[in-house]
Amino acid sequence: MEDKGCLSSEQARALFDILTSHVTLTEIEDLKYSKTVATFGPPLQPSEVDAASTPLLRILLQSFINDLPGFRNVSSHFWTDTIYHLATALDDANLSESYDKGSVGIRRTLSTASASIVESVARGRLGGFSKQPPTGDSNYDKTNPDDIARAWDHFLQRIIYGDLLDKMFVKAAETDKLSDHEPFVQAAHQYALTIFAALLHHNLIASPRGQSMVSLLNRLHRLTPYFLMKQTLKIGNAASMLNGMTQLLLAKMNLSTLTSWFGGQPSDSGMNLLQQIISQVLNADTSELRRRVKQIEQSQDAPNKSQMDQLRRYASQSAEEQQRIRKDSESRSVSIATAILGPDKVSPSLTESSHKLALDYVSLQLAIRDREQLIEILCLHQPDLMTASIRELVMVYDPIIRALHKAVDLASGVTDLQNFLDDIINLSLIDKAKPAKLPTVQDFVRLLERHQKSSHVFIHQALKNGKELSQWYHEYASHAIEQYKQTQENYKAADGGTAAGDLTRCLNELVSKLSEEQQQQIYRQLDQHAAFLDGLSQQSKARMDRTIRASLVPGSADSEPDVEGSPGMFLLKWQYFIDRTSITPGPANGPPRTGKSDSVVDATSVDVDGEKPAVTYQGSSKAGDSSLEPPDVSTVIQLLAPGFKEELQRQVASKKGKGKL
Numbered sequence: 001m002e003d004k005g006c007l008s009s010e011q012a013r014a015l016f017d018i019l020t021s022h023v024t025l026t027e028i029e030d031l032k033y034s035k036t037v038a039t040f041g042p043p044l045q046p047s048e049v050d051a052a053s054t055p056l057l058r059i060l061l062q063s064f065i066n067d068l069p070g071f072r073n074v075s076s077h078f079w080t081d082t083i084y085h086l087a088t089a090l091d092d093a094n095l096s097e098s099y100d101k102g103s104v105g106i107r108r109t110l111s112t113a114s115a116s117i118v119e120s121v122a123r124g125r126l127g128g129f130s131k132q133p134p135t136g137d138s139n140y141d142k143t144n145p146d147d148i149a150r151a152w153d154h155f156l157q158r159i160i161y162g163d164l165l166d167k168m169f170v171k172a173a174e175t176d177k178l179s180d181h182e183p184f185v186q187a188a189h190q191y192a193l194t195i196f197a198a199l200l201h202h203n204l205i206a207s208p209r210g211q212s213m214v215s216l217l218n219r220l221h222r223l224t225p226y227f228l229m230k231q232t233l234k235i236g237n238a239a240s241m242l243n244g245m246t247q248l249l250l251a252k253m254n255l256s257t258l259t260s261w262f263g264g265q266p267s268d269s270g271m272n273l274l275q276q277i278i279s280q281v282l283n284a285d286t287s288e289l290r291r292r293v294k295q296i297e298q299s300q301d302a303p304n305k306s307q308m309d310q311l312r313r314y315a316s317q318s319a320e321e322q323q324r325i326r327k328d329s330e331s332r333s334v335s336i337a338t339a340i341l342g343p344d345k346v347s348p349s350l351t352e353s354s355h356k357l358a359l360d361y362v363s364l365q366l367a368i369r370d371r372e373q374l375i376e377i378l379c380l381h382q383p384d385l386m387t388a389s390i391r392e393l394v395m396v397y398d399p400i401i402r403a404l405h406k407a408v409d410l411a412s413g414v415t416d417l418q419n420f421l422d423d424i425i426n427l428s429l430i431d432k433a434k435p436a437k438l439p440t441v442q443d444f445v446r447l448l449e450r451h452q453k454s455s456h457v458f459i460h461q462a463l464k465n466g467k468e469l470s471q472w473y474h475e476y477a478s479h480a481i482e483q484y485k486q487t488q489e490n491y492k493a494a495d496g497g498t499a500a501g502d503l504t505r506c507l508n509e510l511v512s513k514l515s516e517e518q519q520q521q522i523y524r525q526l527d528q529h530a531a532f533l534d535g536l537s538q539q540s541k542a543r544m545d546r547t548i549r550a551s552l553v554p555g556s557a558d559s560e561p562d563v564e565g566s567p568g569m570f571l572l573k574w575q576y577f578i579d580r581t582s583i584t585p586g587p588a589n590g591p592p593r594t595g596k597s598d599s600v601v602d603a604t605s606v607d608v609d610g611e612k613p614a615v616t617y618q619g620s621s622k623a624g625d626s627s628l629e630p631p632d633v634s635t636v637i638q639l640l641a642p643g644f645k646e647e648l649q650r651q652v653a654s655k656k657g658k659g660k661l
Contacts, residue, residue, distance in 0.1 A: 007508055011523065014530040015507050016127060016500035018633050019644045020056075024119040025577060027054040028111050034091040041652070043079035044087070048653070055648035056122055062652075063125055063483045069472040070397040078392050086377070086385040093373040094319040096366035099326055099582050100336050102359050103603040104595045109209045112577035116570045127501030128486030131161050140187040145545035148194075151187030158184075160484050169463060169474050176460035178452070193452065194547055197444035198568045202575075204428040205439055208604035211613050214428045216281065221425060223277045226418045233410040238402040246394055249273050250387055272387060275379040282371040288608045289368045296361050301353040303361070307341055311358055314340045315365040329584060333591050336584040337362055355588050367608070400469065407466030408458060416454035423447055430613040441567070445551040510643045521635050528631035535628045536572050543567035576630055 007015065030036040030053065037044060039053040043066070052058050066072055098108045135154060141147045158164035164185075171181055178186055204210045228248055235241040252270040271279060296302055303311065314322065329339035337358040341350075350358065378386050394401075404410060427439050427447055463470045486501050500507055511519060544567035581595035593600050605612050 006511055006519070007504075007526070010530040011526040012500045012504050012507055014526045014533060015511075015522075015636065015640070016123060016503055017533060018526075018529055018636050019507075019641060020119045020122050020126070021115075021573065022637050022641055023056050023645060023648070024122055025112070025115040027057050028115050028118070030054065031087070032091055032095070034088055037084065037087045037091060043076065044084045046076065046080055051649050052652050055645060055652045057118075058652045059648065060118065060122060060125060064121075064480055067476060067479055069476055070400045071393075073396040074392060078389065082385055082389045082392065086389065089377045089381060089385065093377060094322070095370050095373060096315075097322075097326070098595075099329075099584055099592075100314075100322070101363040101366055102336075102584050102586070103363070103600060103606070104209060104578055104581055104583075106209060106212065108581055109207065109213075109578065112581075113203070113574055115577060116574035119573070120570050124484045127503045129156060129160050129484045130501060131486060132157055134162075140183045142187050142190050143548075145548040148187045148191045148548055149541070149544065151184040152191040154184050155188035160481055165474075165477055165481060169470060169477075172456075172459050173463040173470065176453075176457045178456060190548070193448050194441075194445055194544065194551070195568050197448050198441050198543075198547065198571060200424070200428075200444045201439065201441045202568075202571050204424075207578075208601045210428070211430055211605065212607050214425060214430075215607060217421070218425045218429060219281050219284070220277065221421050223280060225273070226414060230411040230414050233405075233414060238405045241405055242394070242398065242401055246391070250390060252387075269382070271379050274390075275386065279375050279379045282375050285608045286368055286371045288610075289364050289371075292610050293361065293364050293368070296357050296364070299357060301351065301357055303350055303354050303358050307350070307358065308361065311337060311340055311361050312365055314362060315369045330582070330592055333585065334589055335359060335587065338588045350588070352587070359584070359586075400472070403466045403469040404462060407464070407469060408461045413454075413458055416451070416458070420451045420454070423451070432607075432611045432613055440550075441547045442550045445547065506644075506647050510640050510647075513643070514639060518635075518639055522639065525631065525633050525636050529633055529636075532628065532631055536569050539628065540567050540569045540572060 027036075036053045039049050039051070041049040041052040041058060043061075095107060096105065098105045132153075134157070139147075140151045155164070159168075168181070168185070174180070178189060181189075204214050207213075225248070229245070232244040232248055233241060235244060250272045252272050297308065302308065314325070317325075325339045326336065328334075329336045332339070335355070337355060340362065341358075424447065427443060430438065511522060514522065547567055579594060579596040583593040583595065583597065583600050585592055586597075586599050595601075595604075602612075
């Protein structure tokens with residue numbers, strides 16, 4: 001049956017993109033509120049709730065996470081006791097907002113990155129991947145960007161609607177050589193590798209927060225006990241190896257540990273090795289931040305003591321009080337520091353330089369409190385929720401770990417991982433003292449190519465020597481791929497296009513309920529957004545072409561350093577999420593800034609020690625030029641997002657899915 005709706009194919013695609021983007025980002029952001037976690041529903045609650053607060057995340061959890069080998073065996077108490085209380089503790093900690101800090105924080109960076117990836121997965125799960133007629137072309141040139149993109153589409157068609165998954169499992173068990181696979185698989189592999197390289201480059205180099213993340217990764221890397229881990233993994237008996245790794249990473253050394261050897265009651269106090277590493281890294285940050293706080297307090301331009309006391313207290317105020325002050329800042333177009341002090345507390349002595357120090361003081365106090373709260377929750381909380389969750393995961397993954405231990409040289413795998421992280425950090429870490437040439441996307445492509453062999457060998461050994469392991473993951477992969485099959489192939493848009501796949505009828509029904517005047521408003525915004533998506537697609541393709549030519553054709557005109565940004569539409573969408581972040585005004589009086597404001601980008605690049613890299617990325621860290629600014633779609637969201645969420649809640653309530661393991 002053909003469903004002729006009121007939306008054209010392009011309009012339906014645009015509407016699908018708008019609603020999934022909005023719902024995904026909103027649900028991920030709302031996880032910071034305890035009320036969202038309390039109404040999440042199963043598995044965080046033992047029974048279904050009337051209306052799930054995050055239906056899209058619930059659908060993805062049901063479709064992809066709950067059936068993961070090993071993970072599907074966790075007890076209900078793992079979710080309702082450990083994970084629920086851990087999430088609630090993080091929510092109650094009231095971690096800081098980017099608005100107050102005057103820069104895009106790591107939490108905002110990670111949440112928007114997650115949203116840009118999750119929304120793509122969600123569209124595939126909800127609408128399905130459109131089935132196309134098979135192509136007989138089997139010639140693919142890995143140095144030709146058009147061939148590589150075509151091979152990726154062919155790969156997706158064959159793996160979702162064909163028997164490619166079965167063939168790849170068989171071939172990977174036979175050989176660890178990529179060259180033994182079919183030409184289009186090799187070309188598709190190059191496409192995926194390039195996208196992953198673009199993700200690394202964007203996150204670690206192009207992003208203003210990149211160097212802070214590299215520095216954090218470097219400190220965690222240096223504190224990881226690779227030698228002890230590799231020695232433990234070499235133990236031949238799987239049970240002894242697993243017990244040794246658990247003791248190494250999770251055992252707590254305290255007085256209770258000693259007394260329990262003599263019959264005393266064990267205690268949950270103290271920290272294990274993982275918690276020691278987390279605590280050490282965060283405490284080092286806190287020391288640097290306190291040093292900078294002291295410098296402000298000793299500055300001649302610092303606010304007076306009364307003002308400093310009030311600014312300091314803001315970090316520990318309740319979430320409700322902070323939100324009230326934040327709204328006051330936005331409504332009166334004054335900085336967060338001015339709003340904290342209040343109109344009668346900002347004396348003429350708060351000069352321009354004093355005000356800047358006041359903003360920095362608030363930001364530093366919030367950063368210090370964030371780290372103290374994370375240490376309290378992850379390392380010192382009683383009962384120890386973090387250790388309990390890891391112990392249960394180790395228990396349910398016991399059969400998989402034993403199978404891996406038998407099939408693969410895990411010690412060599414850890415060595416490969418260590419070497420890979422060494423190279424990532426060495427490539428990405430920019431010297432703050434002297435200018436240097438920044439890495440390009442092409443550099444990350446070449447790094448991944450140097451290390452891809454180790455992952456191929458690991459997969460080959462696991463599938464060849466672990467028959468049961470291969471069966472478990474083959475069944476899961478088949479189940480995951482099933483989620484992307486369209487079940488309503490004949491549902492078309494008004495112009496006969498495939499539009500939003502399985503969601504086309506639902507979207508048409510939502511629009512048909514609107515008045516004619518509202519529909520005309522919707523159509524205008526959808527046409528503008530469709531043009532915007534086409535522009536993003538073309539820009540991403542141009543960047544992909546340039547990156548592939550520069551990486552695979554040395555000496556070409558495109559082999560110069562990349563100054564046009566990273567390919568991948570999800571990266572462009574991620575940057576738009578960042579750009580929309582609301583940030584406190586810089587001067588005492590003025591409109592709020594956004595994540596793309598020059599002063600915000602500059603503040604975001606400052607590390608915990610107060611230093612900035614000697615050279616910063618000059619390419620297009622933003623999604624594109626002014627011609628690709630996202631259009632206003634507020635009317636679409638206002639009129640259709642509630643109905644779209646209700647449809648998702650109905651799917652959750654009916655446990656509607658595609659295939660069940």
